[in-house]
Amino acid sequence: MSEHGCGCGCGHDHEHEHDQMNVTLTLDDGTELECAVLCIFPVEDKDYIALVPVDNEDDDEEGEIFLYQFIEHENEEIELLNIENDDEFEAVSDAFDELMDSEEFDEMFDDEEDDEE
Numbered sequence: 001m002s003e004h005g006c007g008c009g010c011g012h013d014h015e016h017e018h019d020q021m022n023v024t025l026t027l028d029d030g031t032e033l034e035c036a037v038l039c040i041f042p043v044e045d046k047d048y049i050a051l052v053p054v055d056n057e058d059d060d061e062e063g064e065i066f067l068y069q070f071i072e073h074e075n076e077e078i079e080l081l082n083i084e085n086d087d088e089f090e091a092v093s094d095a096f097d098e099l100m101d102s103e104e105f106d107e108m109f110d111d112e113e114d115d116e117e
Helices: 087-114
Strands: 022-024 033-042 046-053 066-072 076-079
Touching: 022 046, 033 087, 046 087, 066 087
Parallel strands: none
Antiparallel strands: 022 033, 033 046, 046 066, 066 076
């Protein structure tokens, strides 16, 4: 299995399946969208989650990534909050882009090491 971002990525000490975590989002128009979790990552003192739609049948949604603030409560209930502030969203987007660039860079070197063996 190829892991994106930080794999299960949560960095928290709870147990879950490591194959692929999915989240169902309820959009503003009331429709539901099944998304795969790419990663959960920190920015400053908050955690954020990156989600990608599982079914990309519509070409307009191809490559679309959703970013939310991620909060895990003590009872293991998960809450996703919209990022309302433009500056905060830009910082989270930049951190996610850096994380993805770093992962792609690491995968490139992993592939080269596999080729040498």
